[in-house]
Structure formats: structure tokens, C-alpha cells
Amino acid sequence: MIKAAFFDVDGTLVNFKDRKISDSSKKAIKELRENGIKVFVASGRALFQIEDLVDFDGYITVNGCNCFVDEDNKLKEIYRVSLDKDDLFSLVDYLDKDRFLCSVITSKDIFINYIDDDVKKMYDENKIVIPESVNFREYINKNYEQILQLNIFVDENKESYLINNVLKDSKSSRWNPNFADVNSKHGGKEVGVNKIIEYYKIDLSEIIAFGDGGNDIGMIKTAGIGVAMGNANDSVKEVADYITDDVDNDGVCKALKHYGLIS
Structure with a gap:
């Protein structure tokens, strides 16, 4: 039953x-x-x-x-x-070398690392309000214990690379072609x-x-x-x-x- x-x-x-x-x-x-x-x-x-x-x-x-x-x-x-602390700091270092759109999500907020015309267009097409942009390094340093999820706006090949080399204690899943969710392995x-x-x-x-x-x-x-x-x-x-x-x-x-x- x-x-x-x-x-x-x-x-x-x-x-x-x-x-x-x-x-x-x-x-x-x-x-x-x-x-x-x-x-x-x-x-x-x-x-x-x-x-x-x-x-x-x-x-x-x-x-x-x-x-x-x-x-x-x-x-x-x-x-x-929450996401692994070392994974989050590794991501911050990686984004200094290879910037891509990324958002961090807590139980109360969502922030992204930058906003440009392409970002505005994508959010508009999906009828979603654009989150506030923040300095990721500063935000993660202060709030890493509260971060429950990342959204990484990359293709599947880049997603696989990041999980295997940067976000090693995390796992990803994808329900939208534009991005993948990244969460704790737990x-x-x-x-x-x-x-x-x-x-x-x-x-x-x-x-x-x-x-x-x-x-x-x-x-x-x-x-x-x-x-x-x-x-x-x-x-x-x-x-x-x-x-x-x-x-x-x-x-x-x-x-x-x-x-x-x-x-």
C-alpha cells in the first residue's frame, strides 16, 4: 500500500x-x-x-x-x-583562471559571480529573476558552511572535468541543458x-x-x-x-x- x-x-x-x-x-x-x-x-x-x-x-x-x-x-x-569546504575554495581558485557563470545557493539566498548581456538573455528566456552578483572569493570565505548547492553553467564535458579535477568531493546532476547542479556526495x-x-x-x-x-x-x-x-x-x-x-x-x-x- x-x-x-x-x-x-x-x-x-x-x-x-x-x-x-x-x-x-x-x-x-x-x-x-x-x-x-x-x-x-x-x-x-x-x-x-x-x-x-x-x-x-x-x-x-x-x-x-x-x-x-x-x-x-x-x-x-x-x-x-553543505558542500565540501575544500571544493568551494578550489572552485574559487579555478574561476580566477577560467571564468564561467556559476551560482551559489543557501537555504535562503542565491548569488552569481557575474552578470553580462548573455546572462540577462538566458535568465529572461527562462522567465527567472537574475540573482544578485557577488565577489565569489569574499562570499565563499564568509559563508562556505551555508552553501548547499552550486549551479555551473557549462556543457557536459566541462562538467565532467570540474567534478573529476576541481569539485572532487561533490557530485553533479543535470535537468536543464544550460547548467548542472553540484551537491555534496552525501x-x-x-x-x-x-x-x-x-x-x-x-x-x-x-x-x-x-x-x-x-x-x-x-x-x-x-x-x-x-x-x-x-x-x-x-x-x-x-x-x-x-x-x-x-x-x-x-x-x-x-x-x-x-x-x-x-x-
């Missing part, structure tokens, strides 16, 4: 056209909770970046590196792991899932998880039922138990009906 459902946000609950959650998904999640099934977000976003989409029982944020549960309408942090959405179900004493066989991007693969493989959206990457579909429709075609709702979790 399914006791908990985990949902990625971008490309799963929220579409890429207007960044909104569909009415059918809102109703489906409401019905899940009415049926006694706990519902959780599992996102690459930080908590402050997750708008009040609907009511949830908890949040897996920054790819499993910061997790929260709702207790009496108050969020309780149950897991946090993170991952599957880690967040395990922290949540351990807290609620739920078994892995009793959960269903939905996703569409590379950072969802571990979670989908871990869940008792892993669902890939119709718009998911092929690598996600390959590990899923079920492939549903696109985010824009009520994919979440259709999969929940397929498994008899909503009417």
Missing part, C-alpha cells in the same frame, strides 16, 4: 511554459492527502525558491541536501549537508527520500516518486514505484516502472489514477 508520494517540481508539477502547476495536479495532490497519503516535494530548488504550490507534508530541497517535515504547520529541518534526492521515510517510519516499497530530469534518477530507482513524466529524459524513462503523459497533459494525475491512488 502506498503511504507517501514524492514529486519533482520543474517539468513534473510545474511546466516550463508559464512555470505554473496545473489545476488537475493540485486536485490530485489534495485527494492524495485526503486519502491518507503523505505528499512531499523533491526538488533541486532551495526552500525559498519553492512557491506555495499546494500544501505538502514536507520538502526535499537542493537535491536532498536540506530536508524538512511539517509539524503542526511549522517546518522542522531533519537533514542538512546528498541526492534518494538520500532525502530515505531521511523522510525514516522519520515517518515508512518503507521504500510504500512510496511512489515522480520526476523528469537527471537529478530524479536516484529517487525513481529507489522508490517502490518510480514514474517518469512523458517529457522526461530518456535516462529517466529507462529506470522508471511507469511512463506517464507530459507535464502539460496531466501526466501526474493520469499516473495516480493508473495506480488507483486517486479516483
Whole structure:
């Protein structure tokens, strides 16, 4: 019997056209909770970046590196792991030699290392507000313990080089062609899932998880039922138990009906 459902946000609950959650998904999640099934977000976003989409029982944020549960309408942090200090300082040194766009994310803020016309265009095309730019060396020196995630705006070859040579105690995942998420090796959405179900004493066989991007693969493989959206990457579909429709075609709702979790 399914006791908990985990949902990625971008490309799963929220579409890429207007960044909104569909009415059918809102109703489906409401019905899940009415049926006694706990519902959780599992996102690459930080908590402050997750708008009040609907009511949830908890949040897996920054790819499993910061997790929260709702207790009496108050969020309780149950897991946090920051990026490795040496990795962050190595990145700062590397950026002095080879500058590329990079952002640092904490539970409360996001900053980038520079802004130019190309950066403005990219953020505008994705309908996202441009973060404030800061001096990375100064910011990381003061705040390294709070940094939960990096976004590195590089191609896959450069991503691989950086993980193998600069960010050696970190791991990367990609759900957007423009950038990769970088987190602690002790993170991952599957880690967040395990922290949540351990807290609620739920078994892995009793959960269903939905996703569409590379950072969802571990979670989908871990869940008792892993669902890939119709718009998911092929690598996600390959590990899923079920492939549903696109985010824009009520994919979440259709999969929940397929498994008899909503009417």
C-alpha cells in the first residue's frame, strides 16, 4: 500500500511554459492527502525558491541536501549537508583562471559571480529573476558552511572535468541543458527520500516518486514505484516502472489514477 508520494517540481508539477502547476495536479495532490497519503516535494530548488504550490507534508530541497517535515504547520529541518569546504575554495581558485557563470545557493539566498548581456538573455528566456552578483572569493570565505548547492553553467564535458579535477568531493546532476547542479556526495534526492521515510517510519516499497530530469534518477530507482513524466529524459524513462503523459497533459494525475491512488 502506498503511504507517501514524492514529486519533482520543474517539468513534473510545474511546466516550463508559464512555470505554473496545473489545476488537475493540485486536485490530485489534495485527494492524495485526503486519502491518507503523505505528499512531499523533491526538488533541486532551495526552500525559498519553492512557491506555495499546494500544501505538502514536507520538502526535499537542493537535491536532498536540506530536508524538512511539517509539524503542526511549522517546518522542522531533519537533514542538512553543505558542500565540501575544500571544493568551494578550489572552485574559487579555478574561476580566477577560467571564468564561467556559476551560482551559489543557501537555504535562503542565491548569488552569481557575474552578470553580462548573455546572462540577462538566458535568465529572461527562462522567465527567472537574475540573482544578485557577488565577489565569489569574499562570499565563499564568509559563508562556505551555508552553501548547499552550486549551479555551473557549462556543457557536459566541462562538467565532467570540474567534478573529476576541481569539485572532487561533490557530485553533479543535470535537468536543464544550460547548467548542472553540484551537491555534496552525501546528498541526492534518494538520500532525502530515505531521511523522510525514516522519520515517518515508512518503507521504500510504500512510496511512489515522480520526476523528469537527471537529478530524479536516484529517487525513481529507489522508490517502490518510480514514474517518469512523458517529457522526461530518456535516462529517466529507462529506470522508471511507469511512463506517464507530459507535464502539460496531466501526466501526474493520469499516473495516480493508473495506480488507483486517486479516483
